[in-house]
Amino acid sequence: MEWKLFADLAEVAGGKRIAVDAGPGDTVGEALEALLASRPALEDRLLDESGGLEDHINLLRNGSNVFTQEEGLDTELGDGDELALFPPVSGGSGRR
Known part of the structure; x- marks a missing residue:
């Protein structure tokens, strides 16, 4: 299984595509755990104080x-x- 990471998440992880040991029958949560195990620097960026996303x-x-269209981490x-993981999108055209 491969994660696609965007913006600063890719920078923190050291790549835009990160392969993890997860596959059919596993859950999204298990794939996320595998990602964090292989790239622990992402924890500060992805997890809140209680360890949730x-x-x-x-x-x-x-x-x-x-979270809105499926069963969440399950x-x-x-x-x-x-x-794929996306940080919040910040906008602005730079015009005043």
């Missing part, structure tokens, strides 16, 4: 937000799933 982090499986992975 920060509210502002978007976690997608095949383009769907697992979402079961299927063959060929794509997982």
